[in-house]
Amino acid sequence: MKKIIVSATLFACVVGHAAAQSNQEAAALANQSGCMACHKAEGKLVGPGFQDIAAKYKDQPGAVDMLTQKVKKGGSGSWGRIPMPAHPQLSDESAKVLVTWVLRGAPAQ
Numbered sequence: 001m002k003k004i005i006v007s008a009t010l011f012a013c014v015v016g017h018a019a020a021q022s023n024q025e026a027a028a029l030a031n032q033s034g035c036m037a038c039h040k041a042e043g044k045l046v047g048p049g050f051q052d053i054a055a056k057y058k059d060q061p062g063a064v065d066m067l068t069q070k071v072k073k074g075g076s077g078s079w080g081r082i083p084m085p086a087h088p089q090l091s092d093e094s095a096k097v098l099v100t101w102v103l104r105g106a107p108a109q
Contacts, residue, residue, distance in 0.1 A: 001104060004009075020034050022101075023101065023104075023108060024099060024108075024109045025097075026097055026100075026101035026106075027101070027108060028096055029094060029097060029098055030101070030106075031089060033087060033094070033098065034087070035098065038084075041106040041108075042048070045046060045103070046082060047078045047079060047082065047084060048100045050106035051105045051106065053067075053102050053103070054103050054104065054105045054106070059102060063103060064099050064100060064103065067099040067102070067103070068092065068095045068096045068099045070084060070087065071084075071087055071090065071095045071098060071099060072087055072090060072092070073086050073088075074086030074087070074090055098103065
C-alpha cells in the first residue's frame with residue numbers, strides 16, 4: 001500500500017511540475033509574442049482579460065481551434081470595437097499553446 005501512495009505522490013509531483021513549467025513557458029510566449037501589450041490575466045487592458053476569455057468560452061466545443069485561428073488571423077466584434085490584430089508569425093502550435101493557456105485562465109504556475 002505504501003508503494004502505491006509513494007508512486008501516486010511522485011506522479012502528482014511530476015505532473016504538477018510539468019504543468020507549472022508549461023504555464024511558465026506559455027506566459028513567456030505570451031510576453032514574447034506581444035499578447036501582454038493588449039491583455040492581462042485579470043481585467044480589461046486594451047483587449048479582454050484572459051480570465052474573462054476563459055469564462056466566455058468555457059466548455060464551448062471547438063473553442064481552441066476557433067480562437068487559435070482568431071489569434072493567427074485577427075478579428076473584431078467579439079469584445080467591442082477594437083480589433084484583435086493578426087499574428088501570422090506565430091506557428092499553429094504556438095498559437096494553440098497560448099489559447100489553451102488562456103482558456104485555463106492564464107495561470108502563472
